[in-house]
Amino acid sequence: TAERLSLEHDLRRAIEGEQFELHYQPQIDVQTNRITGMEALIRWNHPTLGMLWPQHFIRVAEEAGLIMAIWEWVFVSSLIQHNAWRQEGLPPIPISVNLSSIQFGDVGLSARVKEIATVVGVPMEHIELELTESALVEDFERAQVTLQQLRTLGIKVAIDDFGTGYSSLSYLRKLPIDKLKLDHTFTADAVESEEGAAIARAIIAMAHSLKLKVVAEGVETQQQID
Numbered sequence: 323t324a325e326r327l328s329l330e331h332d333l334r335r336a337i338e339g340e341q342f343e344l345h346y347q348p349q350i351d352v353q354t355n356r357i358t359g360m361e362a363l364i365r366w367n368h369p370t371l372g373m374l375w376p377q378h379f380i381r382v383a384e385e386a387g388l389i390m391a392i393w394e395w396v397f398v399s400s401l402i403q404h405n406a407w408r409q410e411g412l413p414p415i416p417i418s419v420n421l422s423s424i425q426f427g428d429v430g431l432s433a434r435v436k437e438i439a440t441v442v443g444v445p446m447e448h449i450e451l452e453l454t455e456s457a458l459v460e461d462f463e464r465a466q467v468t469l470q471q472l473r474t475l476g477i478k479v480a481i482d483d484f485g486t487g488y489s490s491l492s493y494l495r496k497l498p499i500d501k502l503k504l505d506h507t508f509t510a511d512a513v514e515s516e517e518g519a520a521i522a523r524a525i526i527a528m529a530h531s532l533k534l535k536v537v538a539e540g541v542e543t544q545q546q547i548d
Contacts, residue, residue: 330386332368333379337391341367344399349418349537352547359450359537361418362400364392384424393425394438401442401449416478418450423457427464432471446476452503454482458493466497473498480537485525494532502529506540513545 336342342364349359366374383389397419404417425431439446451472458465458481469479480501485508494502504525511518522538529536541547 326382329379329382330388333383333386333388333392336366336368337388337395341369342392342395343367344396344403346403357415359416359418360404361452362396362403362420364396380422384422389422389424390428393419393421394434396420397435397438398442401439401444404444404448405442414445414448416448416450417444418452418480420482421451421453421457423454423460426453426457426468427461429464431468432475435472435477436475447478450478450480450501452480452482455484455486455493458497462493465493469498483539485521491528494528494534499534501535501537504536504538509538509540509546513543 345363345365347361347363348357349361350356351358364376366379368374380389383392400417400419404414408414421431428434435449435451436446439449472479478500479498480503481499482503483505484502486505502525504522508518508522508525512522513519526536538546
């Protein structure tokens with residue numbers, strides 16, 4: 323409990339002191355080797371604990387009511403970076419930002435996304451939001467409404483860590499989503515066993531049949547690319 327309270331206190335200071343930074347992970351087309359998207363990943367440069375990954379502090383941020391402030395910083399910062407890349411002459415590839423279930427449940431989400439994107443000056447079609455399966459099934463009817471609002475704005479939606487949660491196939495047909503992200507465990511299993519490869523092939527084939535794009539997480543070797 324003492325450690326959690328200390329972390330919460332440090333988080334509040336981190337927001338005020340700009341201790342966060344973004345790292346960007348490319349999404350690469352396996353046919354052309356071209357970068358087709360970038361995912362913004364938050365890191366906390368803690369003054370005494372060093373560089374912390376999201377799994378070390380996001381849950382505390384959610385419980386302490388700090389997640390919206392942190393997310394807005396991530397969203398604004400990533401869009402500003404997107405603008406900088408475009409001004410340097412780089413192609414306007416989509417920028418992806420993660421959403422927690424708390425953020426996705428906010429009824430004002432789509433309006434806030436539109437407001438920030440308009441102020442920063444990034445076209446809606448260049449924005450992609452990622453959320454987990456659990457965020458969708460917590461309130462399916464609200465999820466349908468929110469996703470439709472985002473779709474109307476032109477924003478794309480990806481399902482993160484697909485296959486590790488509920489994996490209800492019915493929502494893939496009913497919800498307006500654009501992309502599935504194959505969890506990194508499946509990427510690793512695909513080269514370690516025939517069963518793992520079969521699962522990866524099945525998920526990819528199913529997604530393509532539903533006209534969804536697929537991104538494989540955690541690709542680090544040529545075997546995994548193949």
